[in-house]
Amino acid sequence: xxxxxxxxxxxxxxxQLTRAAVQAINAADLxxxxxxxxxxxxxxDLRRTICADVLTSDRTAIAEFDLPVRDAAxxxxxxxxxxxxxxxxxxxxxxxxxHLANEGKVALLIWGDPSLYDSSLRxxxxxxxxxxxxVVPGITSIQALxxxxxxxxxxxxxxFLVTTGRRLREGGWPQGVDTVVVMLDGGTAFxxxxxxxxxxxxxxxxxxxxxxxxxxxLADIGPRIVAARQQARGRHGWIMDNYILKRAx
Numbered sequence: 589x590x591x592x593x594x595x596x597x598x599x600x601x602x603x604q605l606t607r608a609a610v611q612a613i614n615a616a617d618l619x620x621x622x623x624x625x626x627x628x629x630x631x632x633d634l635r636r637t638i639c640a641d642v643l644t645s646d647r648t649a650i651a652e653f654d655l656p657v658r659d660a661a662x663x664x665x666x667x668x669x670x671x672x673x674x675x676x677x678x679x680x681x682x683x684x685x686x687h688l689a690n691e692g693k694v695a696l697l698i699w700g701d702p703s704l705y706d707s708s709l710r711x712x713x714x715x716x717x718x719x720x721x722x723v724v725p726g727i728t729s730i731q732a733l734x735x736x737x738x739x740x741x742x743x744x745x746x747x748f749l750v751t752t753g754r755r756l757r758e759g760g761w762p763q764g765v766d767t768v769v770v771m772l773d774g775g776t777a778f779x780x781x782x783x784x785x786x787x788x789x790x791x792x793x794x795x796x797x798x799x800x801x802x803x804x805x806l807a808d809i810g811p812r813i814v815a816a817r818q819q820a821r822g823r824h825g826w827i828m829d830n831y832i833l834k835r836a837x
Contacts, residue, residue, distance in 0.1 A: 590684065591693045592719040594708050596701040596726015599828075600796035602638055604727045610642045612724045616695035618687050619648060620680065622655040628826045630796070635697045653683050673707060677714035690717060699828075701726045704750075705771050729830050730769055732794040736801045739789055741832065742767060753777035766835045776814050778833065783807035785836040792820055792829035806833070 595612050598604025613619065621635045632652065639650055656675035662668030684694055702708050702723050712721050730750070734741050742748050749765045753773025757780045762768060770777060778788060783806035790813050791801045800820060802813055813831075821827040 589717065590688060590690050590719050591722055592712050592715070593693060593695045593722045593724060594698050594702040594712065595695055595724040596728075597635070597638060597697045597699065598727040599700055599729050599732045599794040600634060600799075602634070602641055604732075604795060605638065605642065606724070606726065609724050609726060612722070613639070613642055613695055613697070614644055614648065615693055616648055617692035618684070619650045619695045619697065620683055621650060621652045621697070623652055624655050625657075626825070630824070630826075631699065634796075638697060649687060651683055651687050653679055655679070669707075673711050673714060676707075677711045677716075680711065681715050684715075694719070698726065701728045704728050704730070705752075727795075729771065729794055729828070733789065733791045733801075733830055733832065736791050736794060736799065737789045737803055737832075739832065741769070743834075743837075756780070761835070766837055768833045769830065770833065771830045773829070773831075776810075776817065778806060778810060778831070779814070781806070781833075783810060787834045787836075788813070788831055789834075790829065790831040792817065792827055793824075794828075794830075798824070 593612050593616060595609050597609060619639055621632055623632050656672060656679060658672035659668050684690060688694065696708060698706055698708055700706060703725065746767065747765055748767035748769060749762050750769040750771065751762060753770055753775060756770055757777040761781060786806040788806045788809060789803040791799065793799050800816060802809055802816065817827060817829065
C-alpha cells in the first residue's frame with residue numbers, strides 16, 4: 589500500500605505554503621508534477637520552483653506527466669468530466685506503479701486547496717490499488733481574492749454562496765443570498781446579469797507576479813474587466829480568475 593498526499597500550495601505565491609505543506613513535501617518519496625500544455629507551463633514551473641525551494645532531501649524523486657485533456661465537445665457535461673477523471677486516475681496509477689511499485693508516499697501539489705472546486709480527491713478514490721489519502725489544506729483562491737481587496741466575504745449574520753460561471757449564466761442570481769462567489773468562469777458570466785445595484789471584486793492570477801485586481805459597480809467596471817481579461821488571456825495563453833458579487837440590500 590502507498591499513501592497519496594494532496595498538498596494545497598496556494599494560488600501562486602510560494603510564500604503561501606504552510607509549514608505542514610513543506611513537511612509533507614519533504615516526507616514524500618515521489619512528487620508528481622502535471623504538465624497542462626505550453627499554454628499553462630507557468631503552473632508546472634511554480635511546482636518546480638516550490639520543490640527546488642523546500643526539498644531538503646535527495647531521496648525524494650520528482651516525475652512529470654502530461655495531464656489528459658477533457659473532451660469539451662462531449663454534450664453530456666457530467667459524463668465528460670467523469671470520463672476525464674477516469675483518464676487522470678489511470679495516468680496517476682501508471683506513474684505511481686512505474687516509479688514506486690505502489691509502495692511509499694506520493695505527493696501531488698494542488699493549486700489552491702484540495703477541498704474547493706478541485707477534483708483531486710474524487711480522482712484519488714478511483715486509483716487502483718486504492719491508497720491511504722492524506723490532505724494538507726492550503727490557501728484558497730477565495731481567501732486570496734478577499735485578501736487582495738481587503739474585503740470580508742460575508743456581511744454580518746448573512747450567508748453567501750459559492751457557485752460556477754456556468755450555473756450563474758444558466759440560472760441567474762441565486763435565491764436567498766446577496767453575496768455570490770463565482771469560480772470556474774470560462775467567460776464572463778456576470779454579463780448575463782442586470783448590473784443594477786451590483787458590486788464586483790475581481791481578480792486574476794492571484795498570488796502570482798502578474799496578479800490583476802479590479803473592483804467597483806458592475807455597470808461601470810464590468811466592461812473594463814472583460815477587456816482586461818481578454819488582454820491577459822492573449823498575453824499568457826490561459827487565465828485563472830474568480831470574483832465576488834454583492835447585491836445592495
